[in-house]
Amino acid sequence: MSTISKFNEEEKGKLLEDLTWNVKQIQDDLLKEILTLNAETEYIQNFLHGSSAKELFKKNLPIVAYEDVKPYIDRVVNGEPSNIISAVPITNFFLSSGTSGGANKMIPSNNKFLEGYAFIIDLLEHVISKHVKGVEKGKGMLFFLTYLESKSPCGLPIAAGTSWYLKSDYFKNRPSNWYYSYTSPDEVMLGSNTKQNLYCHLLCGLVQRDEVVRIGSTFASGLVRAIKVLEDSWKELCLNIRSGHLSEWITDSGCRNSMSMVLGGQPRPELSDKIEKICSQKSWKGIVTKLWPQIKYIEAIVTGSMAKYVPTLKHYCNDLPLVSTIYASSETIFGLNIDPLCKPEDISYTLMPNLSYFEFIPMEGDSGDVLDLADVKIGCSYQLLVTNLWGLYRMRIGDVVQVTGFHNKAPQFRFVRRENVVLGIETDQTNEEDLFKAVNRANLVLDSSDLRLVDFTSYADISTSPGHYVIYLEVQDKNEDVKGLVLREKIFLECCLAMEDSLDDEYKYGRCHGSIGPLEIRVVTDGTFDALMELSTSKAQYKTPTCITSEKALQVLETNVVARFFNAQ
Structure with a gap:
């Protein structure tokens, strides 16, 4: 896998075709490369004794979860040689975002990950340029953020994957084409103060508002947060x-120095007046298209746990396409969306066979049949396994995906859910997908009452008998520009009823027989989920946990509860 940044569009198109036609051969060759390269590592040697045969790999190497290999990873974290798990030296550790439970994992990595990330970004540039006309004539306002990294006991950096990429030579020496043309200087992206960085990102984008053709963030949640900063700060931005x-409160030296170049000490009263007029409107519906009239699409991951932000983005962005670009995790980059203008509910990702070796455990039928990428079947759902070049072998990622089709011979996957259960009181087992369905039902009730869901999380409260589900909701009134929310009891009781009605039979059995108490909605004050994010050690790729387990996080939520509602039926 080599960089393709110097390829022209025709060459990139040919490469994409080659990758998607020759899936089996590329996967087999990659597995052989991984096993040959890592044959002498302690982990692989324990099972394969120097062999690189695929048959022995399938037979002898165990399928593992993170906890199974954590002892090996911990040894490297604590200073033992990388060759315990990887022949290519480990250069850093990623702190995974811990989507479901809020618990972070320490994932080993090296430059092979960065090489793959740069590769997929270059390929993505080719895909989007084919579908979005005129995008090469402007700039992107991308809310990229990095954070102060910590050090492992062995002295290697611990950071989020996106932060590590932004600090790498791959980003520093990036191509000069349109996809890498941003409104913000690098110094703004590389600052360590989230509030200051977001403010400066917005200021850069507003000063260059007529050049902005795309707006985005890694995750939809990051984009929603940026819009909230705009909502809170537009008057100061206009000043x-x-x-x-x-403003003097921006103290980050990189931000101050780079912003002096952007602003240039040049007063822009007419531009300030235009922005002020737009932001002074009572309704902020469609505010993004009003402030940035040349914008062509929104770029952010809106699948999985990010799907809950789609209604909010649509509210602010009208009918702009929501482009969910890549499918990636701390463990590897999987692939990209080659139909970027499709509707959020139709998004599928085409897995690239040169990035990692992928295997699939069927969710139906004989769970012992582990399939290769080339052998999956359309319509079937699978648990995803990854083997990569930086020390992970046959590792469960925790994702369940469904095959929706093929591009040439490369399968395309819809993200279904996280594998693990997020809520349970007794024998009930509510997973992410079921919880999202329940919240979407509640969101229909809110939407019909001109209330907008900002964010949510859940908690299995077993401090009472019987225990019950708690859903924390942050909502805003669509028709009010004030922060306060006039709470309406009837609406939230309807939400409780709608959510319980959408949960499965096991849950309903428990409710009927008294082993599960009534579902409770706790409405929290504006800004609560921003405060929740500040607890995270991985803000660059933070995602609100679907279910809260942290006592500190629960304390933040409980401190901000303004109303409680139970389904009494």
Whole structure:
């Protein structure tokens, strides 16, 4: 796998075709490369004794979860040689986002991950340029953020995957084409103060508003948060634009120095007046298209746990396409969306066979039949396994995916859910997919009452008898520009009823027989989920946990509860 940044569009198109036609051969060759390269590592040697045969790999190497290999990873974290697990030296550790339970995992990595990330970004540039006309004539306002990294006991950096990429030479020496043309200087992206960075990102984008053709963030949640900063700070942003000078509270030296170049000390009263007029409107529906009139699409991951942000983005962005670009995790990059303008509910990702070796455990039928990428069947759902070049072998990722079709011979997958259960009181087992369905039912009730769901999380409260599900909701009134929310009891009781009605028979059996108490909605005040994010050690790729287990996080939520509602039926 080599960089393709110097390829022209025709060459990139040919490469994509070659990758998607020759799936089996590329996967087999990659597995052989991984096993040959890592044959002498302690982990592989224990099972294959120097062999690189695929048959022995399938027979002898166990399928593992993170906890199974954590002892090996911990040894490297604590200073033992990388060759315990990887022949290519481990250069850093990723702190995974811990989507389901809020618990982070330490994932080993090296430059092979960065090489794959750069590869998929370059390929993505080719795909989007084919589908979005004129995008090469403007700039992107991308809310990229990095954070202060910590050090492992062995001295290697611990960071989020996106932060590590932004700090790497792959990003520093990136191509000069349109996809890498941003409104913000690198210094704004590389600052360590989230509030200051987001403010400066917005200021850069507003000063260059007529050049912005795309707006995005890694995850939909990051984009929603940026819009919230705009909502809170637009008056001050207008003052900065009017005067040509940055607010004094921005103290990050990189931000101050780079923003002085953007603003140039040049007053822009007419631009300030235009922005102020737009932001002063009572309704912010469609605000993004009003502030940035040349925008062509929104770029952010909106699948999986990010799907809950789609209604909010549609509210602010009208009918702009929501482009969910790549499917990636701390363990590997899987692939990309080659139909970027499809509807959010139709998004599938085409897995690239040169990035990692992929295997699939069927969710139906004989669970012992582990399939290769080339052998999966359309319509079937699978648990996903990854073997990569940086020390993970046949590892369960925790994702369940469904095959929706093929591009040439490359399967395309819809993300279905996280594998693990997120809520349970007794014998009931509610997973992410079922919880999302329940929240979507509640969101229909909110939407019909001109209330907008900002964010949610859940908690299995067993402090009472019987225990019950708690759903924390942050909502706003669509028709009000004030922060306060006029709570309406009838609406939230309807939400409780709608959610319980959508849960499965096991849950309903428990409710009927008294082993599960009534579902409770706890409404929290505006900004609560921003405060929740501040607890995270991995803010660059933070996703609100679907279910809360942290006592500190629960304390933040409980401190901000303003109303409680139970389904009394």
